[in-house]
Amino acid sequence: MTNIRDLAREADVSVTTVSRVLNHHPYVADDKRKAVQDAIRKLGYIRNQTAVQLSTGQTKTIGVMLPYVDHPYHAAILQGIARCAFEEDYRFLTWQTNYVESHEQTVLQALAQREVDGLIIVSHSLAVEDILKYEQYGPIVFCEHHADVSAVYIDHYTAFQKGLAAFQSLGHTEIGICLGRPDSTNSLARKRAYQDTVACTPSEWIYEHSLTIEDGASIARHWLSQPRRPTALLTASDHVAAGIILELRKRGYRVPEDLAVIGFDGSDLAVVLNLTTVAVPYETIGREAFSIAISDTWRDHPQIEIPTTLLNGLTANPAVNER
Amino acid sequence: MTNIRDLAREADVSVTTVSRVLNHHPYVADDKRKAVQDAIRKLGYIRNQTAVQLSTGQTKTIGVMLPYVDHPYHAAILQGIARCAFEEDYRFLTWQTNYVESHEQTVLQALAQREVDGLIIVSHSLAVEDILKYEQYGPIVFCEHHADVSAVYIDHYTAFQKGLAAFQSLGHTEIGICLGRPDSTNSLARKRAYQDTVACTPSEWIYEHSLTIEDGASIARHWLSQPRRPTALLTASDHVAAGIILELRKRGYRVPEDLAVIGFDGSDLAVVLNLTTVAVPYETIGREAFSIAISDTWRDHPQIEIPTTLLNGLTANPAVNER
């Protein structure tokens, strides 16, 4: 592997001059620059990035911690990060944690070990305080709302309120909600929105641990078995909404006539099933998080809220019609 | 930032001994080991990975080149890579190329610059010969079939034949196909399967450049405008199939009665729409590709074919019934 010393020898200049040419620095005589460039071509020189990184103390790499790379919503955030990273000549390392705390520790460790210059945390299960201990090693940007951290987030309280209000304006009063991990920050905000907005909120109408299409199907079956059922269900993901709807239709029930359903995310599933859903611009979240991670603004712990939109489909209407 | 020299001084040993302790080498006296470990704790030492990389000449990182990170099928491959990488204590860098050749060059350059130890190419537009020039810098594993390269792939010829045969066994003879990028290796294989398997293959029944749900809708509209229409359509992705079906239903046509449709991928869309589809185990592809990239087997250019399965849904049936 040829290095800058070989180049210097070949071009009959010093390594400094070679380095200057390589980095497009000024103050290099044209003939020497030419000599170096010729040497580069002749020797087929390729710069070793690792050495650059060690010398400069920068990796030009951002780490991304997320639970699942193949969840559409996480993939959309990745997409935003990928776009931005390319534009800024940065790279990004992705770690899939499955919400396992020891795996999340590995990611934090990577920041401490200078494998990456900064971290974007899409979602996590470790305590925020524990994560923030690693901020001494570099920027950490969350894609969820927490106090005193850099964050790009959607307000799940407001977002859920939008869905609930939509139901109410259609005449629904018996409304249930589906949540993911029950103690996550997002779920807590959602539950608060529910209890603040809706008058009747029995705990049997709060369906927890729902993430997948199959989880949605289970909820539908459970709903069928309940003596007292809500007439409307606000879910935490389009996948869950899809599962509910499919299972219900399979059993001869109608959506929204028998049960109104609103999804969350605004994914492809919402498009093909004509779901009414709360659309989230995930790519924007990724972009914003990235730009904070590579700038100096992170030290001020900026908090950027990204707005959501209620997308009208065909799964939320009735209630009014029913009476 | 404290380094091993600081540790050596603190523990009153040489840097070599420190390094030995760090790397769990034998031949270290218990008391010295203890002294080093105490020093590590006291000084809050954290190893600098970049320095390790420079010294060992290995990054323990694999690069992944793919067109779009948020396409479900690519995300599923990433998922397989992510799983494997974590197990093997490797990292992976992802580059989204959008099939832009200059972006693909950047990725190859990264291999040459030793930013990564190897490369997994999920899909590409550069010529294979040009990519293979970079094999001198490290393993390159393709997720598509090419001669004389390391590859983990599905046989698109066979896979398409499966779909076509399913149509034929249902009585269809007027069959059309939808392709993505018309000149990709995959599309060529698919077209060959079409022409070898089906008797009647007019070029108006080969719909190209179809990737998204919207593309599917366009195809449906085009199909409606055709004087002579196929009775069955084999698509190259569930997204396209979904788009076709939705558009057709919106206009009052029935699937599969008016047009039978088979998807490709076996994605969530297929589940919620009850698509008949050719399911591909993308995660397995990711896993296998990764394990080749980090082992020495890549030099033999192993070719691993991953089998596909026809998943029966409700969108392919008729034709038989029609007559």
Next chain:
DNA sequence: TTGTAAGCGTTATCAT
């Protein structure tokens, strides 16, 4: 405008 030399933080070779 150019060059010398000292880092960056490890690992690895070779004595002892």
Next chain:
DNA sequence: ATGATAACGCTTACAA
């Protein structure tokens, strides 16, 4: 079992 010391390939004061 332990330690000097030379790599690894680059950047960057500082000097000239």
